[in-house]
Amino acid sequence: MTVQETADFLRTLDEVLILTHVRPDGDTVGCAAALCRALRGMGKAAYLLPNPEITGTYEPYAASLWAPEGYVPQSVVSVDIAAPNLLPDNALPYKGGICLAIDHHGSQEFFAARTCLDADAAACGEIVYDVIRALGASVTPEIAMALYVAVSTDTGCFVYTNTTARTHRIAAELMDCGIDVGAVNKALFRTKSAVRLAMEARMVADMELYDNGRVVVMSIPLSLCRELHATEADIEELSSLAALVQGTDCGITLRELKPGRVKISLRTGPRVDACAVCRVLGGGGHKAAAGATVEGTMDEVKAGILAAYREVVG
Amino acid sequence: MTVQETADFLRTLDEVLILTHVRPDGDTVGCAAALCRALRGMGKAAYLLPNPEITGTYEPYAASLWAPEGYVPQSVVSVDIAAPNLLPDNALPYKGGICLAIDHHGSQEFFAARTCLDADAAACGEIVYDVIRALGASVTPEIAMALYVAVSTDTGCFVYTNTTARTHRIAAELMDCGIDVGAVNKALFRTKSAVRLAMEARMVADMELYDNGRVVVMSIPLSLCRELHATEADIEELSSLAALVQGTDCGITLRELKPGRVKISLRTGPRVDACAVCRVLGGGGHKAAAGATVEGTMDEVKAGILAAYREVVG
Numbered sequence: 001m002t003v004q005e006t007a008d009f010l011r012t013l014d015e016v017l018i019l020t021h022v023r024p025d026g027d028t029v030g031c032a033a034a035l036c037r038a039l040r041g042m043g044k045a046a047y048l049l050p051n052p053e054i055t056g057t058y059e060p061y062a063a064s065l066w067a068p069e070g071y072v073p074q075s076v077v078s079v080d081i082a083a084p085n086l087l088p089d090n091a092l093p094y095k096g097g098i099c100l101a102i103d104h105h106g107s108q109e110f111f112a113a114r115t116c117l118d119a120d121a122a123a124c125g126e127i128v129y130d131v132i133r134a135l136g137a138s139v140t141p142e143i144a145m146a147l148y149v150a151v152s153t154d155t156g157c158f159v160y161t162n163t164t165a166r167t168h169r170i171a172a173e174l175m176d177c178g179i180d181v182g183a184v185n186k187a188l189f190r191t192k193s194a195v196r197l198a199m200e201a202r203m204v205a206d207m208e209l210y211d212n213g214r215v216v217v218m219s220i221p222l223s224l225c226r227e228l229h230a231t232e233a234d235i236e237e238l239s240s241l242a243a244l245v246q247g248t249d250c251g252i253t254l255r256e257l258k259p260g261r262v263k264i265s266l267r268t269g270p271r272v273d274a275c276a277v278c279r280v281l282g283g284g285g286h287k288a289a290a291g292a293t294v295e296g297t298m299d300e301v302k303a304g305i306l307a308a309y310r311e312v313v314g
Numbered sequence: 315m316t317v318q319e320t321a322d323f324l325r326t327l328d329e330v331l332i333l334t335h336v337r338p339d340g341d342t343v344g345c346a347a348a349l350c351r352a353l354r355g356m357g358k359a360a361y362l363l364p365n366p367e368i369t370g371t372y373e374p375y376a377a378s379l380w381a382p383e384g385y386v387p388q389s390v391v392s393v394d395i396a397a398p399n400l401l402p403d404n405a406l407p408y409k410g411g412i413c414l415a416i417d418h419h420g421s422q423e424f425f426a427a428r429t430c431l432d433a434d435a436a437a438c439g440e441i442v443y444d445v446i447r448a449l450g451a452s453v454t455p456e457i458a459m460a461l462y463v464a465v466s467t468d469t470g471c472f473v474y475t476n477t478t479a480r481t482h483r484i485a486a487e488l489m490d491c492g493i494d495v496g497a498v499n500k501a502l503f504r505t506k507s508a509v510r511l512a513m514e515a516r517m518v519a520d521m522e523l524y525d526n527g528r529v530v531v532m533s534i535p536l537s538l539c540r541e542l543h544a545t546e547a548d549i550e551e552l553s554s555l556a557a558l559v560q561g562t563d564c565g566i567t568l569r570e571l572k573p574g575r576v577k578i579s580l581r582t583g584p585r586v587d588a589c590a591v592c593r594v595l596g597g598g599g600h601k602a603a604a605g606a607t608v609e610g611t612m613d614e615v616k617a618g619i620l621a622a623y624r625e626v627v628g
Contacts, residue, residue: 157471157472157473158471158482158485159472159503160499161496161499161500163499164489165485165486165487165489165490168482168483168485168486169483169486171479171482172479172480172482172483173479175478175479175482181477182475185473185474185475185477186583190470190557191558191560192560193560194559196560197558197559201515205515240504243504244505244506244511245505245506245508246505246506246507246508269500270496
């Protein structure tokens with residue numbers, strides 16, 4: 001569906017429930033909060049399904065919008081969700097009944113009745129911004145801030161290769177709505193806890209290089225998290241660290257979610273299609289940033305992703 | 315002078331020499347390169363004074379524009395230079411004869427015959443962009459790229475508090491000129507050498523906290539640079555590291571330039587006026603980012619800057 005068709009469809013809805021994805025990031029939370037507030041501004045009932053995995057970083061944007069227990073929606077909308085296996089457990093009852101998915105992942109699986117997909121958008125927040133404008137809803141400072149969080153986090157604050165002139169124009173228009181992004185930028189991109197700094201130092205000290213240094217593998221075993229008493233907020237976005245190392249264009253981060261279950265994150269340059277590599281292991285995402293969650297020990301999963309890299313990149 | 319007056323004045327010039335500041339950053343180099351190319355595009359002779367301290371990071375933007383030996387300019391223009399003591403040694407012969415300074419530092423000392431100052435501009439590159447547009451010069455991809463480097467480096471890629479909606483709009487317009495910023499962003503903001511990662515780890519391990527953790531002091535002694543065989547490019551922009559630490563809003567970096575001479579860099583939040591603190595020691599800059607270069611041992615200079623902090627902040 002086009003942005004205009006999506007807006008027209010949203011206009012027909014009421015008593016909406018908005019779904020965010022597992023391990024929610026700034027894009028899914030920001031999109032959900034902005035869309036929810038815009039729908040409310042049009043006089044509709046709208047809530048977010050509480051996401052039990054949300055961290056303190058993004059909770060302030062969502063907490064006041066959580067659906068009360070027992071809320072029975074008429075319509076269920078998902079934002080920034082590429083596949084049904086990225087739904088949190090408490091969203092599973094709605095799995096077959098999602099009437100609209102708004103997303104920007106090339107790996108979108110079209111699980112909803114209708115899909116508004118723009119795989120060229122740096123963030124789902126860019127699409128939701130256009131949808132809200134097409135709705136004619138007023139972009140309040142709270143909506144602008146939620147969308148700024150969405151757009152800035154998915155572009156690493158306008159540094160990743162997905163950033164376009166359109167991304168900068170949207171950021172300018174959101175700032176014109178009277179938001180002060182200084183404190184948000186500082187909190188999201190310019191603050192590191194002592195625990196996080198220690199984790200980064202250990203990940204760097206223990207990193208492994210492959211393919212003549214073009215591939216860097218960093219690991220976040222459960223033992224490291226326990227040793228440093230790391231919270232989820234300390235670990236957030238650590239998957240971008242591996243791609244920083246000079247000479248690499250394929251940063252692989254392995255995070256042990258629980259014994260025998262590992263989340264893989266890839267951040268790549270133009271030479272490596274991260275989505276294609278992760279697809280080999282059942283994952284997906286974007287060309288320059290993708291992921292997969294697989295069963296196995298850290299060593300088994302490392303061997304698996306390196307084999308997938310060789311299979312795709314040659 | 316206004317932007318229009320500056321453009322009108324530049325139109326009258328020919329055989330121009332453009333000066334950049336000591337330890338040249340992306341803003342001074344990008345502004346100089348863009349202005350030089352724009353003037354050449356108008357059929358004028360224009361060169362940059364070779365800056366012996368330029369690093370490999372910024373050299374590609376300037377190297378082909380260096381003035382040949384013996385070049386005798388009719389007019390000398392400085393960009394992003396706040397005070398005469400920031401002129402490189404080889405610029406000193408021109409000190410009394412600078413006909414125009416284009417700058418964005420609140421601490422500008424008005425050393426030139428004419429000054430185009432906008433202390434609200436995040437980067438001098440924003441002013442130079444407006445001047446080039448007022449000149450009616452065409453913004454070629456090479457000019458756009460030089461200005462993108464200027465604007466992005468002075469805003470930490472749109473993350474620092476100096477970033478405004480205008481900054482984002484200029485970035486969008488520059489990207490519309492057909493430049494691919496992906497590789498530049500990766501090189502400038504998403505690449506760290508192994509030496510740099512090791513330096514950061516040491517600076518973090520050895521950091522000192524003051525004023526209940528609100529002040530973080532990090533040090534780059536000559537001994538550390540020698541031990542890690544650090545080049546100037548490994549050290550560039552390291553002064554933003556101290557302000558990352560959670561709980562601080564005053565990051566102080568002390569870099570030993572040579573025995574007995576220390577460069578102080580401050581990166582601060584709204585509570586601390588970095589420029590006011592650095593002024594106590596004869597330096598200057600912006601409210602959120604300022605510096606000073608002073609004589610003394612690392613310990614003496616540390617005591618001096620902490621005393622200046624207490625004097626200004628109380």
